[in-house]
Amino acid sequence: MRYLELTIGAILVYNFVLARFLGICPFLGVSKRLGTALGMSGAVVFVMTIASFITSLVYRHLLRFNIGGHVIDLSFLQVLLFILIIAGLVQLIEIMLQKLSIKLYQALGIYLPLITTNCAVLGAATINADNDYTVLEATVFGLCSGIGFALALVLFSSLRERLDLAEVPRPLKGTPIALITAGILAMVFVGFSGLC
Amino acid sequence: MEIITYAILLMAGTGLVLGVVIGIFAKLFRVVSDPRVDLVVELLPGANCGGCGMAGCADFAKAVVTGEAAPSKCPVSSAEQVSAIAQALGIEAGAAFKQKAVVLCGGDREQTMRLASYNGVADCVSASLVGSGPKGCAYGCLGMGSCARKCPFGAIEMINSLAIIHKELCVGCGSCALVCPRNVIKLVPAEAEVHVYCNSPLKAPAKRQVCKVACIGCRKCQKVAPEKFLIDGFRAIVNYADSALPTQEDVVATGCPTGALLTAEEHLHIEKHDPEWSAEK
Structure with missing residues (x-):
């Protein structure tokens, strides 16, 4: 039950993009075409899951420890450490992918290194820490947050592909109508609140 | 003081571990490229x-x-x-066979009748989906410029709603032929200077109703140079497989009654072309 709640919460109710407003930059930047949006979504799901797992391990075992009955609390280093770990992790994944699965590497392409500076990944790690999730819970939360991000991005890019062909008043063409669409999409997702 | 020490230790340690791990992985998973x-x-x-x-x-x-x-x-x-x-x-270069693209249609806005006015998406594929396009001839160039946009070398110019290929810029990659919904663009040997600019297999009266410059299959060109032209249904085509390709002299000698037989140079200026015969007559 706990995990079901986590899943639905992360994907629909507290959707990263549409409810928490994290990761807006890639949401607007790479949503012009469905193909690139899928590439970005894949990379985010992948990195978010692994980053959540590693950062929650670090958070639970490295940031607060006991030396001779003396509790050392280093949680003020949380953000700094998470950024460092996420950046290193993405680098590591990129090196491994290039060797192990050149197909996946090419599919993720430029989006993999871009994620290093994606606030959604850092956001997932921070939310895990704030809610004091266990390592398993944090990993599930990371995966589902990634899926939520992917859902929003795919929905939005499909809408934008249609908008390109629609007759939009000249002052609203391009980014303005995209922002309005994003707002309406966010309002739609408010409908899920109260599910859990 | 203790906290500061631990904080420095933790950050330095994490950085060191990550650095070493990435270094090791970069060596382990190095992709050796040729x-x-x-x-x-x-x-x-x-x-x-x-x-x-x-x-x-x-x-x-x-x-x-x-x-x-x-x-x-x-x-x-x-x-x-x-x-x-x-x-x-240190290998053989292989035999080169140079090709160039040619738009086998001379029917620009002036030459070919329009059945309807089309104001949808300005793209040949979209236009061909709506009642097979606005043009009177269902086989000719639609003139929306999909091929011109596709060409990576900028070799195609749209003149009076007709795609014209600038031979000196064309490299024969065939991108345009792939994108054309009418299959009116063909890849031909680069030396070919003369083409029959008509793609319609219909009978002459049907073509004449809609287009001034259609090939009516009169076989005049074939009488001048029997080896160099083939008759395919109701139209003539240049025999590209033959080593002797038709020249400008053949065009002059034929005196094509509709002006479908042209040199590539003449096709560039087709808007000035005035055949002796026209649809109104």
Whole structure:
């Protein structure tokens, strides 16, 4: 039950993009075409899951420890450490992918290194820490947050592909109508609140 | 003080561990790439046009290095560039067969009747989906310029809603032929100077109703040079397989009654073309 709640919460109710407003930059930047949006979504799901797992391990075992009955609390280093770990992790994944699965590497392409500076990944790690999730819970939360991000991005890019062909008043063409669409999409997702 | 020490230790330690791990992984998972591939990529034109049938110049370079493709398969490279690649790799260049694209249609806005006015998406594929397009002739150039936008070399110009290929810019990659919904663009030997600019297989009266410059299959050209022309249904086509291709003299000698038989040079200025016969007569 706990995990079901986590899943639905992360994907629909507290959707990263549409409810928490994290990761807006890639949401607007790479949503012009469905193909690139899928590439970005894949990379985010992948990195978010692994980053959540590693950062929650670090958070639970490295940031607060006991030396001779003396509790050392280093949680003020949380953000700094998470950024460092996420950046290193993405680098590591990129090196491994290039060797192990050149197909996946090419599919993720430029989006993999871009994620290093994606606030959604850092956001997932921070939310895990704030809610004091266990390592398993944090990993599930990371995966589902990634899926939520992917859902929003795919929905939005499909809408934008249609908008390109629609007759939009000249002052609203391009980014303005995209922002309005994003707002309406966010309002739609408010409908899920109260599910859990 | 204690906290500061631990904080410094933790950050330095994490940085060190990550650095060492990345260093080890970079060594372990190093992708050894063939330096010859990079060399060939540099020698290729880098247009990524896909004329060779591969995804791009990098893919083609890989195929050349592994021996799957001959360097001459690149339609863009000149003979010198091809031999430079062959020399760098120490292999045979392979026989080159240069092709150029030609739009087998002379029916611009003035020459061919329009059945309807079309104001949808300005794209040939979209236009051909709506009642097979606004043009009277269902086989000719639609004139929305999909091929001109597709051409990586800017060799296609739209004049009076007709695609005109500038031969000196065309490399024969075939991108335009792939995108054309009417299949009116053909790849022909680069030496061919004369073409029958009509793609319609219909009978002459049906064509004459809609187009001034259609080939009516009168066989006048075939009488002048029997070897150089074939009759395909109700229209003449140039026999590209034959080594003797028709020349400008053949065009003059034929005196094509509708003006479908033209040199590529004349096709460039088709808007000035005034055939003696026209649809109104």
